[in-house]
Amino acid sequence: MVETADARRAHAAFVQPEQACPIAPVLDIVFSRWTTPILWTLNEYGRQRFMELQRTIATITPKVLTQRLRQLERDGLIVRTYHPEVPPRVEYEISDLGRSLAPLFATLSEWVEGNLAKVEQARQEFDAAEQRPAGR
């Protein structure tokens, strides 16, 4: 039996896509602001101290860096190690769970490499059509 497009569209009216969309949960976890640069840095360059991260990310403020690191630690994606010395030393490294995101990031890189140019082109064409032809 073939499911028609109309049947699928009728069904669409009964689901809540925020819940139905199965990737929604990841967004808050790995794609909050600053999280990908942090994870990427820790994955590429290994364990780093707080100040190292701040220098590496460059445009992030200590407050926001702290917030994001806490969230990532709470979600189990990074590991925070506190060394009780004077002055104190704290090191962050990516966890196994964090490393499990690698294939995902790889897929993303591939998409960027293959399709970002197409997006740029689409934008130029869209913007070029400033004299709206119809229906705007």
Next chain:
Amino acid sequence: MVETADARRAHAAFVQPEQACPIAPVLDIVFSRWTTPILWTLNEYGRQRFMELQRTIATITPKVLTQRLRQLERDGLIVRTYHPEVPPRVEYEISDLGRSLAPLFATLSEWVEGNLAKVEQARQEFDAAEQRPAGR
């Protein structure tokens, strides 16, 4: 020649991870708010009208829906078709470029399925350690 961790960390100080992180460009394109539910819906249920989308997404307001649809159209991920009738009819469908995100979404779903529970568990353990043991 083996690149040491220290060498890599030293190098990290000289790059700008916002630019170095190769997936940064995708975030604004496909992971802006509401974009994944929209793309997911159009990909799953096919072409839909404005009101259908609004009913499907349920908690989105027309203003925001319009904004997101414009952005997706500009980026070439969806196609907008205007039918000059009375009342007017507008249909949205996913483009080939938008469909090229399918493997990405699939990878995401897999990660969610396999690892979301671990995140939940990490959160509970983190929250359970309210009596901060050290370094907080």
Next chain:
DNA sequence: CAGGATCCATAAGGATACTG
């Protein structure tokens, strides 16, 4: 050094009402 606390600017998003 690694942050916590505080205050402030900006902007994204929601609610509501209205139009071609």
Next chain:
DNA sequence: CAGTATCCTTATGGATCCTG
């Protein structure tokens, strides 16, 4: 129906100062 326009609330991030 498919949006626009307007107003307003809230969330996010930046700047600054301070501390164990």
